Amino acid sequence: MHKSSAGQTINLSDSLSKVMKIKPMPTAKFDSRNSFITGRSARIQGIKAGVSFGKVLTIGLGYNWLGTGFTERVVFGNDSYEATLKLRYIAPFIEYSFYKKGPWEAAVPVQLGFGRSFLQIKELGSKRKINEGSIVLYEPIMTVEYKVLNVIGFGGGLGYRIMLKNNHDIRQQFTSPVYALRIRLIFDEIYKRAKARSEE
Secondary structure (H helix, E strand, C coil): CCCCCCEEECCCCCCHHHHCCCCEEEEEEEEEEEEEECCEEEEEEEEEEEEEECCCEEEEEEEEEECCCCEEEEEECCEEEEEEEEEEEEEEEEEEEEEEECCEEEEEEEEEEEEEEEEEECCCCCCEEEEEEEEEEEEEEEEEEEEECCCEEEEEEEEEEEEEECCCCCCCCCCEEEEEEEEEECHHHHHHHHHHHHCC
């Protein structure tokens, strides 16, 4: 009888080429990561999708945005307006699972984000953007996840957001510690169970 409760530490000597020979399965998740922007609490939200190789290595792409509303007064022309801070970026990511024990799993996800930050003024119509510029960020995190019925994962993690390229027209400071909460559907397990039922 196979005992799934036994601890398993992924051997780092396993080559990536060996792992990637495993048939990839689709995976997706929603992220809600908390951090700080110029000392104020800020929530970054994201949707990620990709493929998983043997539940060890996951590669994919995500879309992330600032979910907390930050406003400030800005002068545009001869008038003063209330502007909302916006941050949006696309991020390829890779996630390596290095420890498993029963429903518990620990992993290191890393993403590299490319996007824009800007201020948005609604009063000027069409949500006019000002001080817009490109940003590049690097965000490594270590996460721990608990699986329910092996089809839904609940987890959290701790990491750091490093701004490799800032938009210097925005005064806010985005480099910050990050603490993450996430929930995901484990599509490969759902697919296997559905396939098994269809073959009965």
